[in-house]
Structure formats: structure tokens, C-alpha cells
Amino acid sequence: MRIALFVTCLADTLFPEAARATVRLLERLGHQVAFPEEQTCCGQMHVNTGYPDDALRLVRRHVRAFAPYDVVVAPSGSCVGSVRHQHAMVARRAGDERLAGRAEEVARHTYELSELLVDVLGVTDVGAYYPHRVTYHPTCHSLRMLRVGDRPLRLLREVRGLDLVELPQAEQCCGFGGTFAVKNADTSTAMLADKMRHVLATRADVCTAGDASCLMHIGGGLSRLRAGVRTVHLAEILASTEAGRSGDPTGRTTEGVAR
């Protein structure tokens, strides 16, 4: 299957290993990955901060970049959530019904990684090997906007060598929330402190999730604590094989966040 990668601006710029891992994983499963270079950002930050009018041009660009593809995947629940729940709304606000219709069409075939693997490709055992104690944080937008449910856990349970431990109060927000972490930094920090406490209570080596943004937040906090727990994107775990730890010679991962 030919699958277009919606890399997301955050992974593109700061966490490219999550995106590279997505490419390697899909290619290992026998699929062809395309990268429409016109893409930049879905505009979620603009919409959530109160600037839907500024987001309009980004929605238009996104729709133009991805309309030609039958299947689009992003290693981010949050950005897929924006595509599904915000793009058409932004277009309608601006009175562009045609764009809204096209945005809905693109949204219909855009998937978060675990959705693509389980629902579209029908696979839960992706042949990964990852010999670590891992806990999974279900990010809010994956959990409540996309309802990915236990798909990520089903994928993780099939990974060889992986010791999956349950995260207490997993469904509580980590406190990121985009500009929330800036505008309400104190409250965000209090939420993060509780999330980190729960992560540390699992005694896991690795905290994983489907969103680089939340991992950046949690990882940034854990790094400050020198806690010794790494944050690693779900795609990187699923891309890891026995042959090469991550199969990537440059070796840079989101683990860098908390190193």
C-alpha cells in the first residue's frame, strides 16, 4: 500500500526519529511511504490559541498536499485530531464550503499510527523487539478525540522482550495542552508533577506515547529531575528489531529528550 506520511511540524523539526521510525516500520511491513514535501503544519496551534483565521492558509496547504493520497498517517494523535475535528470548521468559519468538503475527505483517510496499523493494515504483531520495561501514557487527544482505545497497548503487547507496566491514573492529562503550558505554566507544572510521580511509580525504563508533544513535556520534566526514565515515541518502539536496536545508524531518538 502507498501511504503518505504527515510528519507534523514538531516531529519534523525536533523529533525526526519518530518520523523516521514510522517510515522504517511501514517499509518493513512491505508498504511504500511517500512524503508530500508541500506539507508544513496542520495549524492546530493557531486554532487552539484563538487564531483560526491565520490557520486557514495552513488548512488549505494541508488539504492540497494530502488530497492526492488514499491513505495518510501521522505519528501524532493530536495532529490527526486537528485534521479530523478542526480543519473543516476552520474552512466553514471562513465561508469556504468547498475547502471544508475537501478537508473532510482528507480527514476520512487520515490515520494516527496505531489506527493505521490495527484498523487499516490489520496487524498487531509488527515484528518488533524492545527489551525494556515500558509504560504507556494515552495522550488526551488519542484517547478522547480519536478514541484509539487499546490499539497502542495491543501493539505493545506483541513486542518481543517488552515488559509492559500499567501507568496509574493514565487517563489524566500530562498538562501540556500547547499554549496552555505557557499561559498557565504553574498549573501545567502541577499536572506534570503528578504525571511524573505516576510514571516513576511504575519503575519503567521508558515512558511511551503516540504524541511527540506530550512526550516532550513529560520528557522535559523527567530530564530536569534526572529521573533516569526515558521518553520514547511509540513508532520508535515498534520500529525496533533484534537486528538493530532501532535499525538506524544515526541512532538519534526522542530518548535524547531525557538523556
Added chain:
Amino acid sequence: MIARDVTLARLRAALAAAPPTPVRHRPGHRRQGELPPGDPELVDLLAERLTDYRAQVYRATGAAVADTVAGILAAEGATAVVVPPGLPADWRPGGIEVVVDDDLSADRLAELDAVVTAAAVAVAETGTIVLDAAADQGRRIISLLPDRHVCVVRPEQVVATVPEALARLTPGHPLTWISGPSATSDIELNRVEGVHGPRRLHVVLTDG
């Protein structure tokens, strides 16, 4: 009148600015339980749910209601009980001063230890009894001020769901829905029984 006209004009203007799509359709929801009113299993469920919220539940044959009520009141140490004028005569307890409500004052009612009433309907799933101020239940005040409420429920009055109960009630009557004794969750959100309403609720389930 001015405020009325201004408010209505404002609301009409608000709707005219962005007319909503009419939603006259009500999505379906469960109106009836699986069991018909009075089914023994339903009565058992009512008993279980009442008990769960700290009401005391008793079973009595129709002929034994008065004795059961008398036993409850004796165990409570009650010496005077108020009853509504229409309470069935064969439910009146013996061995205790029975005061029939005849526009008794609030102060007089507050001195009485207990009240015995019938009910209009009971909801098994929620453990609720409903009073509708009919002659066998009396004015709202008589089941409010005495500290112990004994309520007698007949099997045919027990329905499964809230919608079934509403369908049996007459809107114009003053209605009191009671689910267990008075309680509060205001301290650390823990439920504590016994605040201003009757602190003890006794429900007698009859067999017919």
C-alpha cells in the same frame, strides 16, 4: 411588563441572529424495565436499592401491616405518631398514640416522633418512593418534620424505571421523591445519612 417584553425581544433577536436547526425529535431511550410493575423480582430490587441507601426494609402480608408498623415504632422508642387522614384504617399501629393530621401546626408536628404514610409509586432501579399528597399520604409537612418516616408500599406500586413512575404521576400535585433518609455529601463528598429531613426511613413492602 417592560422586563418581560425586553427579555423576550432579546431572546428572539438572539435566535434570529443565528437561527438554530429545529430538534423536535427525541432520541429513543429506555422507558420501561424488563419486568412488569409489581413483579416479585422488581420488589426485591427495590428492597435491595433502598437498603443500599440505608433505609430499613420490612416485608409484611396485607393483614400484618399494622403489627409490623407497631413493631418498628416500638423498636424506635416512638411514643406518638402522626398519620394522614386517609391512611387505611387497618394499617394504623396499636399500642402508641396515633394523631390524625388535621392541619396540625409545624411546632406540633415537630414534637411527634414518627409518621406513617402510604406512597404513590416506587422506582425499583433507583430505590425511590414518591409521595403525591393524596389522602393516604397527607400534606408534605407531615412526612418532613417527624424524625422517623414509615412508608407502606404495595407491590402494584413498584415500577422499574423513572419514566414509568412519571407516567403514573399527576403533574399538578405536590410531589416528593424520597430515596433513603436525609443525607449529605457536603463533607469531603462522603455520604452521611441524617441531616434535616427524617433521619430514619422505614419502608414496609406488602404482599398485596
Added chain:
Amino acid sequence: MTETFLGLPATAPPGVGHLRGDEPFPVAARRALADPQLRRNLRHATGTIRAKSSAVISEVPDWPELRAAGRAIKSDTMARLPELLEQLEAAVTAAGGTVHWATDAVEANRIVTDLVRATGADRVMKVKSMATQEIGLNEALEAAGIEPVETDLAELIVQLGRDRPSHILVPAIHRNRAEIREVFLREMPGVDPALTDEPAALAAAARRHLRATFLSTKVAVSGANFAVAETGTLAVVESEGNGRMCLTLPETLITVMGIEKVIPTWDDLGVFLQLLPRASTGERMNPYTSMWTGVTPGDGPQQVHLVLLDNGRSAVLADEVGRQVLHCIRCSACLNVCPVYERTGGHAYGSVYPGPIGAVLSPQLTGVADNASLPYASSLCGACFDACPVMIDIPSVLVHLRARHVAERRAAHRMPSAEAVAMAAAAYTMDHPRLYAAAQRAAGLGRIAGRALPPPLNGWTASRDMPAAPPQTFRQWWSERRRDDRP
């Protein structure tokens, strides 16, 4: 003032009532976050109620259908609000009640004060009501020499402690049992000095304290949870019996109700009586629900008044996206699941309506400018939407109100804000891939120097490390890889 002006939707006036805070949310939140006792009290209380609520909701086989029905009934209500209010007025009047209309808090306070004065009473007892909190009725009554006595236990704790309510359902949620005992010992006349902090003992103390008030007060003021247009029936949902006392014992009953509380039919009550208790207190049914229709001769108050309050609700109704907030049945489930509320408590929101619902209701009632920080007081985690028994899409309304705030600010100022400039610049850059690639490289370079961001973003890096910049972006890797792949 012209008639046209009067007939346009209007926000709640300033200077009266409790819809506006004294300081922005982040400032107030900082103080609350520094109080470890408050954090413990809130974590314990919200954790308790979440567990209870989800247990009783899981017993209901048709919970999703009930939520959808609740939403549909409320949507229908809002679409026909003027007609339904007229129908309600006619039904209440026919049943012997008197209906009053108040465009705002000032009018509502005046109506109630005049009605109490006409009875000659100098004291009223109150059933917990958000509407009367909203309009500052207690202050208005006190100014007129009338003593308001709160009879709900939590409201009594707040009133005796000269405190402010911090939760819709449990206004004293920020106080634990030991603190409540102290308030009672200090403020309750004739209280037993040996009072313990057992909740049952505290409840019993409140019972003794209020008993004489219930028996001797001639006027009561209540709110209403529901008002049925077709029958004129009003309903109050409560637990302690203080509601029954106020609704049954006095000669005069005055109910102040937000106009959005009307529902079309008797049958519709069946939906809300199932949704509210389970979402609110986590009970299958609350201990007491009272319903009355005008005056019943010989039973209960013989003078029955209903005050219909607008106070900004018409302005909420005018917002196509925001009007769904009027569907709220004040259950407070959204507060109990909100990670922000759990940590800051209710006072940080300024308004009497705290938590997620307050963050979308208060700014609409007052105009966004008067509560501008509230739409941002959320991480948009969506827990509130899932918990809402009438399916109010709170996250979408929050985002919508942020856009309204930005647009109103833009219209009011000639100079765009720094944020607006940055947002426009970011959008422009991201719409030009070559500029975007250059910016990505610059971001990488800029961050090599350190792990802290410059102001105003330093709030984030104060307690977190920024990730080190990667050696290359994904798109650089992709284009190199493609080049390498070429034969």
C-alpha cells in the same frame, strides 16, 4: 435608550453579583497551587466522587442514549426558548403562582427584595441556588436589612466562615472535616464545644442549628433545577431535606431561575432525573426531589413567586457555537474530572461558576473581555466533554471563545498584540516551505546554546528541559535518503 437597543441580547452588568473575578486565572491559580492542604482536599474529594459516579453510571444500560436525549431536549428548548417561557408563565399563573421577569441581576435583586419587604419579614431562608449566588442576592438583601440564612450544609459552612463557594454542587469542597469543625466551633451560636470532626456529628450540629430557623421563618428563596413549560411544575433536587423545609414550611416561596432551566414537557423530566444524580453526586437518585405547581391549597406556601432571570443568557443564546452552554444542568461532573480544577480549586476562576463549565459560561455571560483569561484555563484534554451528561462540547466552545477574544481584541486595538503578530508570522512562514525549512534550521541552531526558552515561553522551561536540537530535520533526512537511493 431606544427600544431597539433594549431588545438586543445583552451581557450581565458589572458591579453586581459574582461573575467576574478580581484577577486573571493564572495569578489566582498560582496562589491556590501553593496551598498543599487545598490540593489534598480537592484530590481526595474529586477522586471520591469520580469513583462513585462512574460506578452508578455503569449500571445504566442506556446512558449514551440518555445523554443524547438530554442534548436533544435542551437544543429543542433553546430553539423555542421565548415560546416555552411564555407557556411556562401561563401554566404557573393558572396554578396560582406569580411570574416576574428580570433582565439582569439588579432587577432580580430588586424584585426579590420588594417581595420579601411586602411580607414584613426581616429574614429569609435559602435553598442552595446558583442563580442567587450569581446575582449577589444575599448582599442585596443584607443591604435592605433582610438577613439571608443559607440552609444547605456546604453553603452554611461558606456563609459562617465568610468564605466563597468553590464548587457548584459542594461549595465548601475546599474545606476538610477538621476545617469545618473549626468554623462551626467559632461561628455557630450555642454549639457543643465537644464537637468532633466526624461528618455525622457535623451534620447533626447543622441540624440543631437550623431547626428553629426552619420552623419560624416565613419566607424562603430557592432556585429551580427544572421548570416544565407544559405543566408549570418546578423541581428542586437536593439531599439534606433543607430544600423540603424551605419549599414546604414558609408562607411565601420565591424561586429565582435562569431562563434556560425550562424544559418543554413532563415526559422530558424522566431523562434529566436519570442523568443529574448519577453525574452529580454519584447516586442512583438523590435523597429528595420536590416538585410543585403553583399553589396547593392547604399544603405548603400559599404565596408562590417565580422570577425568570436573563442576566446575560440572551447574549449566550446569540452565539451559535456558545449557546450549547445553556444546556448545562449544573451537575458539576466537569469540575470533578477536570485536571485543572482538581489542582487550582474553584476560587481561581473568580466567578461563582468554576471549572470547565465556568470557563465557557462566565465569559459568555459577561462578555469575553471581562473574563478573558478563563477560556485559556484548560489544557483541552476533553475529560469534561466525556463526563457531561448533556454532551456539551466544552473544548470546542473554549477554542471558539479564544477566537472571539482574539477577534474582539483586534477590533478594539489599533496595534496588534505581540502574540497576534507572532501567530500571523508563523502562519505565513509555515505557508512557505522554503522559509519554513530555514526557520527549522534556525530553531535548531538557536536551541543548541541552551535548554531554556526566552520570555514569554520561559514559563515552560522553568521546570522542564527543552529537547536538544536534532542534527537534521526529518525533511533533510528524507531528501538525502532519496538522493542516496538514486542510481
